[in-house]
Amino acid sequence: xxxxxxxxxxxxxxxxxxxxxxxxxxxxxxxxxxxxxxxxxxxxxxxxxxxxxxxxxxxxxxxxxxxxxxxxxxxxxxxxxxxxxxxxxxxxxxxxxxxxxxxxxxxxxxxxxxxxxxxxxxxxxxxxxxxxx
Amino acid sequence: xxxxxxxxxxxxxxxxxxxxxxxxxxxxxxxxxxxxxxxxxxxxxxxxxxxxxxxxxxxxxxxxxxxxxxxxxxxxxxxxxxxxxxxxxxxxxxxxxxxxxxxxxxxxxxxxxxxxxxxxxxxxxxxxxxxxxxxxxxxxxxxxxxxxxxxxxxxxxxxxxxxxxxxxxxxxxxxxxxxxxxxxxxxxxxxxxxxxxxxxxxxxxxxxxxxxxxxxxxxxxxxxxxxxxxxxxxxxxxxxxxxxxxxxxxxxxxxxxxxxxxxxxxxxxxxxxxxxxxxxxxxxxxxxxxxxxxxxxxxxxxxxxxxxxxxxxxxxxxxxxxxxxxxxxxxxxxxxxxxxxxxxxxxxxxxxxxxxxxxxxxxxxxxxxxxxxxxxxxxxxxxxxxxx
Ligand SMILES: [Zn+2]
Numbered sequence: 001x002x003x004x005x006x007x008x009x010x011x012x013x014x015x016x017x018x019x020x021x022x023x024x025x026x027x028x029x030x031x032x033x034x035x036x037x038x039x040x041x042x043x044x045x046x047x048x049x050x051x052x053x054x055x056x057x058x059x060x061x062x063x064x065x066x067x068x069x070x071x072x073x074x075x076x077x078x079x080x081x082x083x084x085x086x087x088x089x090x091x092x093x094x095x096x097x098x099x100x101x102x103x104x105x106x107x108x109x110x111x112x113x114x115x116x117x118x119x120x121x122x123x124x125x126x127x128x129x130x131x132x133x
Numbered sequence: 134x135x136x137x138x139x140x141x142x143x144x145x146x147x148x149x150x151x152x153x154x155x156x157x158x159x160x161x162x163x164x165x166x167x168x169x170x171x172x173x174x175x176x177x178x179x180x181x182x183x184x185x186x187x188x189x190x191x192x193x194x195x196x197x198x199x200x201x202x203x204x205x206x207x208x209x210x211x212x213x214x215x216x217x218x219x220x221x222x223x224x225x226x227x228x229x230x231x232x233x234x235x236x237x238x239x240x241x242x243x244x245x246x247x248x249x250x251x252x253x254x255x256x257x258x259x260x261x262x263x264x265x266x267x268x269x270x271x272x273x274x275x276x277x278x279x280x281x282x283x284x285x286x287x288x289x290x291x292x293x294x295x296x297x298x299x300x301x302x303x304x305x306x307x308x309x310x311x312x313x314x315x316x317x318x319x320x321x322x323x324x325x326x327x328x329x330x331x332x333x334x335x336x337x338x339x340x341x342x343x344x345x346x347x348x349x350x351x352x353x354x355x356x357x358x359x360x361x362x363x364x365x366x367x368x369x370x371x372x373x374x375x376x377x378x379x380x381x382x383x384x385x386x387x388x389x390x391x392x393x394x395x396x397x398x399x400x401x402x403x404x405x406x407x408x409x410x411x412x413x414x415x416x417x418x419x420x421x422x423x424x425x426x427x428x429x430x431x432x433x434x435x436x437x438x439x440x441x442x443x444x445x446x447x448x449x450x451x452x453x454x455x456x457x458x459x460x461x462x463x464x465x466x467x468x469x470x471x472x473x474x475x476x477x478x479x480x481x482x483x484x485x486x487x488x489x490x491x492x493x494x495x496x497x498x499x500x501x502x503x504x505x506x507x508x509x510x511x512x513x514x515x516x517x518x519x520x521x
Contacts, residue, residue, distance in 0.1 A: 007267050033268045039386060059289075059390065061281035062338040063273055067258035070273045078282060078385060086385045088269045099338065104289045115271050120262070127271045 004046045005034035014112040014126040019051035021083065030083035033128075039085065053110045055079035057103050057130065058086065062096045069118040075099050079108055079130050089128030107133045134233040138363035138370035139519065141168030142481040144353035147469030148320040149249045154186055154195060157352035158245035159202040161477075166203075166241065169356040170366045173204045176356075177237040179211040180228045182220035182244025183473040188259045189247045203241070215473075217263045218422065219508030220244050221353065222476025222515040226376050228357040229517075233373075238362055243354030246471035256348050260472075263509040265383040277337035277345050279510055280423035283390035284339055287425065290391050291440035299339055302424035303330035304447040306343045306466055309421060312453065313463020315494040320349045320469030330424075344424040349469030353477035355484070369488045374501070374518040375407030384510050395514040396433040396507070403503075403516040411435040414457055414518075415499040416486050418479035420507040421464040427451075430505055431459065458496045461486065476506040476515065483519050 005022055010033060013020035021032035026043035032051055037044050060077035063070070075091035091099065092113065108130035117123040143164035145157050152160075158181070166173055181196040192198075200211035214224040221244035228240035248256050257275055264270035264279075284302070288295045307327055313319040325343060333342035363370035377399035381387055387394060404410050411434055419434075421427040431442035436457055445451045451459035462468045462482040465475060483502035485491050504517040 033385070058388070059282040059285045061278045061285070061340075062335075063275055063278050064334075064338070065253070065257060065275065065277065065336045066273060067261045067270075067275060068254035069258065072273075074273055076272050076274050076278050076282070078388075080388075086388050088272050088274065088383075088385050090272050101285065101288065101295055104285065115273075118258075120258075121266065121271070125267070125271050 001036065001044055003036055005048050010034050011126055019053050019110055021049050021051045021085065022046040023049040030085055032081060032083065032085040032087060051110070052082050055081040055108050055110055055130065057091070057106045057108055060091055060099060060103050062099050077130055079110070081110070087128050089130055092129045093131045109133050135235060136360035137229045137233045137373045138358055138360045139373065139480065139484050140356040140358050140363050140367050140370060141165040142355045142484045143168060144318055144474070144478045144481050145351050146318045147349045147351035147471060147478070150350040152350070154183060154190060154192065154245045154247045155198055155202050157247070157350065158199050158243065158354065161243060161352040161354040162199070162203050162241055165243070165354040165356050171239065171356065174206055175239055176205050176209055176241045178209060178228070178231070178240045179203070179205060180214055180224040180240060180242040181211055182214045182224045182477070184215055184217060184220055184246060185248065185259050188255065189250045216513045217508035218420065218470070218472045218475055219506040219513045219515045220473045220476065222479065222504060222506035222517065223378065223513065225355060225357060225477060225480055226378055226515055226517065229373050229376060232357050232359055239356065239358045241354060241356055243352065243477035244473035245352035246473035247350045248348040248471060249350050253348070268385065269383055275337060277340050277423060279384065280425050281337040281340045283429065284425040286389060287391045293443055295339055298443055299331065300327060301443045301447050302344055302428070303327045305421065305424040305427045306330050308446040308452055309460050309464040309466040312461050312494055313467025316463050316468055319463040319467050320347055321467045340423055346422050346465035346470040349471045351469060351471035351474050351478070353474045353481050355477055355480050371484045371487045371519050371521065374409060374520040375403045375405065376518070377402030377516040379514050381512055387511060391429065392439070393429055393433050393511045393514065395511055396430065399514040399516045400434055403518050407518040409501060409518055413501045414503045416458045416461060416483065416496040416502045417505065418460060418462060418464070418482050418502070419505040421460055421466050422470060422507065426507065427459065427464070434503065453494060453496065461491065461494045461496055476504065479504045479506060480517065487519060487521050
């Protein structure tokens, strides 16, 4: 079973400014970030699709005690994309001290930023970002 | 399946210890074997839990060294289990499955962890290895962060204002410290009040320091045996009524973090297998790695409706003497959380409670106890129902 959109290809998309997901030809759901099968129906009949880049904040936190190598404070959030898939990322463009419950349900646009790798993570990677719209 | 019992149970003191993983496990393991009126040579397998020995001591493949410390015969296999914080419970469950199916009659299971040796930044980094490495941990996610996000969803979904939720979460920590103050093995043996929690350093909004369990060192071990053999060996074997284990993937697939889907599947298995339900449970040791986690667990068990467990501790319903006693050991919050050992310590507490051996924190007349351990991002849940 061939992996339609590998992590490496997904990362290369982010580098070009493209948010690549997988559209299911069986149930029309969009899987994002990519997996080998449809997150809804397990079908592997998938094709690469461009995400709209729009979503809604579903939850968040401000990390103030960070893992080694990260510099707090920063905001980690989960957003629901307009296509229905949820994704983890960083809410950017706001002062972490201004993050409060009012963020829940706020519309965001998706992008990505570069995060330095450490000894354990196998290199740098691009992480999904959310910006309030 | 044959009936399965727990014989001897033992744990080291939990806290910041000046002992190696193997030294701690050897102490707990030999004590559990001796309390079973058995000898190391009587063990037929060792199911050994450890999560982060690679980082704590530069030691992987620790199980055979634990086997040697205990003096088990060469023909007895020693196998490492790793299911993040649920490690030891999963090891015990698999010991019980193999005893129940007749492969073995007697198995030693448990775990050890020496998290404090790493210091907080490296410990936080290594614990974060429990998140999805490509799609979640790179955002700088931490375990307090996961439960913080769950608390925000809980507040929004059930319309409990965050300030009110936080005060009630603080009451969970106050209760578990109250219980822990009666446990000589606990990492923290002192009472706190709501202000202690609400004045604490912010770790991951809205979780403050005292909403979080500590990094701890410690080990625990239990002897699992066929019930007939158990009755020949000890006065008060405690029986495994039923067990459950379930798995879930990354958080972005789980979505609504106020509902722990793996726990709902796991507890359903454990209730079905035991023929018991939430109304039968007298005492619970559950996975209160963070205060909000205890609230979520009580709802998954059916002890409270969804959205209704947040003020259980404030109403003293989960205290000693309450309607269902939750974490009489002090829980992960006060007893401590050496992740590879935690599940075996929870089993130890419930077994001692059902034998009536818990001294000042004894739950009067306890006949049915529930063990609940969560690993990773709600990725593994393991439940064991124990009974007299
Ligand atoms: Zn599909």
